[in-house]
Amino acid sequence: MTPRPRRGAVAAAALAALAAVAGCGERPTTHHRPGSDHRPVSGTVSTPGPAHEHGGHRTRDVPAAGAPAVRLEVRRDSESGWNVHVIAERFTFTPESVGGAALPGTGHAHLYLDGEKIARMYAPWHHLAPAAVPPGPHTLTVRLSADDHTIWSVGGKPVEASAPIEGEGGGGATAAAKADETITVRIAGGRVSPPPGRVEIAKGRRVRIEVTGDKPDTVHVHGFDIERALTPGTPAVVEFTADRTGLFEVETHDSRLVLTQLVVR
Amino acid sequence: MSLLRKLTVAAALVLACVAQAAPALAHEERPVDFPDGSGSVPVYRTTGPELLVCKTDRADFERRIAGFAPDLRSENRRLFDRCRKEGFRHLQEAVNAVKGPGYRIKILPGVYLEEPSLPAPTGACASLNARWSSWGYQILSFEQQRQCPHNQNLVAILGIRDLQVEGTGATPRDVIIDAQYKKLNAVRADMANGIYFRNFTAQRTTFNSLYILATDGFVIDRMLTRWNDEYGFLTFASDHGLYTDCESHGNGDSGIYPGSASDINDGRGHDVPRYSIEIRRCKSYQNMVGYSGTAGDSVWAHDNDFFDNIAGASMDSLFPGHPGLPQNHAKFERNRIYDNNKDYYKYVRDGTCAKPPGQRGYESGVVCPQIGAARGVGILTAGGNHNIFRDNWIYGHERAAFMLLWAPAFLRGEEALGKQADTSHDNFYGGNKLGVAPDGSARPNATEVFWDGQGSRNCFDGAGPTSPYVVPKCGAKPGDLAGPATNRLIGEPSKMVHSLVCAEYSIADRRIPAGCDWFGATGLARVEVQVALGTSVFLGLVVLLLWARRLRGSRAGAVSALLALAGLVVDVFGAAADHTLLPAIGLLLLGAGLTGMGLVLRREYRFFGGATVLMGVLTLADAVDKSLIMIPWIPVGPAWARGLLAVVWVLWAVVRLAPRPRPSAGAPASPAPAGASA
Structure with a gap:
């Protein structure tokens, strides 16, 4: 009866009509209309493992079920060098968020030649130039890394894959010739031969360690933080310049054998 | 008055969508009221029970404190030794150990992921009886937050009084609470009167890093927040607050959000006894906006730096659910607001923002x-009253130093007719240093003001270009104007259309309006230019037909039509540059042309000619309004009256343009030989 409700009704009707005409959607009921996806990340990851492992990068454990997995293929390029293919499962390359938080199943890959990091990979394919691989046999390893550069791992062991690669321009002898000291170690049945001892090396000398084992393992030179995957029957070669003084152990990760001790003076 | 009201309502309805245009920002939360205001701003304490939080890896700790000054390093070592024996490993554990008011928690250098808070809710917490918001999370009551503190929060401080939480590092970056995008909030202080946060970082959430809610008395001191979907610091429905020396960046909404600050000065003029929240010496950059506040009432922001955002600062009255609407009594003084021109919309276009939060690359x-x-x-104000912006340095903006828009009350859920125009009034934009950096170098803003013209007693600085071309100038102090005030109920039509188009932006739908210059539209792509072009072509056609059919015999009629056409052409160019005199020149030509045409037409069509003259006069008034002085006293701009009359006039012209029956042989010749064009 009073004009007020009528006016209100007119206004309401006009509002509805106008909203429809303008196509501007619903008036927000409380706040600004929903924006981007705000869903928190799900899945569990552990805190990073201790430092100084695995080439300076900490590991970050995930449960074995659902953990990412990786394979590595190395193909010769028809022109030069090699094409490296990282086949990762349950893993997405997320180059845009590198440096960000460790989110399960995401990140990038680190590529190592004989345990020395040579590239960060933001996609499954990578071209390796001939100069990147010195002459002789080497081991190429890929590890999956989180955005925060921790290495994804299961039970403390990095999610990784290795493949042999042969540098152009000569065999192992050439490489060996460059080394000032060559240490050859053989592991069989859990025994190390020659028995572990100390090798004295002058600072600045080039050291080459060749390890042959009968089980898959990882060779680790402490202090220099160099690692090599050990494949049964194939010598794992570690070559480096002893540029710091001290006592450094060379050991295997899984079997926890001390192979030798380097005394650099 | 009836017509006026209808006009107001119509315009208000058109603005229904504008709400979504301006950066009015918030979150969905349980209904909360302001605290009673009986508290006070807490003071930093060195007394009271002390709890320590640290990690246990000494080597890592030593590395983190290696660069500290000797005194600070040894103090941290002392605390570390104690903490390893008697301290906590997670901040939440220490919070849970607080037994009463007055505790202090010291967090030692390290990164705190708060692992015990991370697992997904189980049991009763997985099935709480609470409404789901459209954002995808539940609106929990305070009791439910207490029952399940980690459903949404990494660290929850609920109902604890006078707690002080501080990092013991050299900078906030030495102590990091990292939510890793696994929680809505990194730290939530809810009904935690007297809370004092100092010297640490909170980061990486899908909503807010540091969230203070319904709290009377808080301090955010030397804190850093970064990389959040929405806000760095969000304080809501709180009083007696102080942000000091804080820093925030990388937020999808704003770095600093003092929304619904206690509305203690409602109903007052410019003289107020106190402010509810003070924000000083903070830096906010690389966000959507540096500062924002729906119902950011009685906030005193001074000596801050807001730069490298999309826009520097905003406040508004656009959304319901905020106690204290409409927004009022913000005071901005001595802030440096500059270079807020970032185009982050490119990350919406290229799909980056459609990825999950943690994969977007905020870092x-x-x-x-x-x-x-x-x-x-x-500084953008979308509906606000009695705000003061003075003594600020505002420079280097590609659009405008100040933007002021109307926000009709129904947008915030109040549909009483009398309230529709209760913003934006009494805003004082005076005495600022515009286009000049503090070192005195010239860093001009493209324009100083972009205003839709709505509201009463608003005033602006005005040495540089403004849109509209003339604006009311400020007097010496807030409340004083240098000339007559304007009192308009609704904004300029072209600016409302512009807002309507820009409002169609949606990050969720990856919809970026092509016609809106905020998102990169230039030249003919801009909606205001398209509307002007369409209108000019249409009116031009009518003018041409009138000349051809009714004015051909009259030299004055031809000249007038030519003037009108020239005006319509200029008007198109003026639409893209309404901070210049071009629109006024266009209107002057058009107004003169229409007036002339009307006078000639009156000879044959008394009333239609008269209506054409009236169109011309209103257009001339619009020209005056956009060049000499914004005409005071009138409740709507001349553009509205002109636009409405134009609808009638065009229809009338169509009737008058219809072919007439041929005059009989004996009839006298008409002054305009219409038959010639047949």
């Missing part, structure tokens, strides 16, 4: 703007 500079903010603006 490397990606910002996903949650709503469409006006790019290149220093």
